[in-house]
Amino acid sequence: EGSTSTSAKATTEAPAASASSTSGKAAEVVPAGPAATKVAHRFADAFVLFETGQNDSKVRSAFAATATPQLARSLLHRPPRLPANVEVPRAKVLNVVPGPKHGDTYTLSVSLLRVGITSELRIDMQRNEKTGEWRVTDVLG
Numbered sequence: 001e002g003s004t005s006t007s008a009k010a011t012t013e014a015p016a017a018s019a020s021s022t023s024g025k026a027a028e029v030v031p032a033g034p035a036a037t038k039v040a041h042r043f044a045d046a047f048v049l050f051e052t053g054q055n056d057s058k059v060r061s062a063f064a065a066t067a068t069p070q071l072a073r074s075l076l077h078r079p080p081r082l083p084a085n086v087e088v089p090r091a092k093v094l095n096v097v098p099g100p101k102h103g104d105t106y107t108l109s110v111s112l113l114r115v116g117i118t119s120e121l122r123i124d125m126q127r128n129e130k131t132g133e134w135r136v137t138d139v140l141g
Contacts (some may be wrong), residue, residue, distance in 0.1 A: 052090050
């Protein structure tokens with residue numbers, strides 16, 4: 001996974017001018033910036049609690065602040081199904097790496113560590129043009 005991070009970091013250093021170029025391909029490699037990464041990290045921190053069955057006010061408020069209302073409702077109305085009589089170990093968010101833009105959606109990769117094994121959570125985000133706020137629109141993992 002180290003090479004993936006290096007590759008993604010090289011992509012983040014693309015000049016901002018390429019986003020306005022006439023080539024559609026150049027615009028697709030412009031990743032989300034630090035503001036989006038911060039929102040994604042806060043969402044992921046809440047999500048790793050949520051996936052272990054925690055649905056307290058901390059998780060709900062983080063979802064309300066970082067996810068679209070539709071995604072927050074969907075997650076909270078459909079909690080994860082946990083195995084009976086088994087404690088699910090909580091993951092730790094290691095890092096969040098911005099990825100490419102597809103249309104008006106940015107994909108970010110979240111590296112998780114759980115019981116010595118790394119895994120990935122993919123987060124799709126969009127920026128509200130009116131408010132400038134970043135919101136998570138989808139989560140896959």
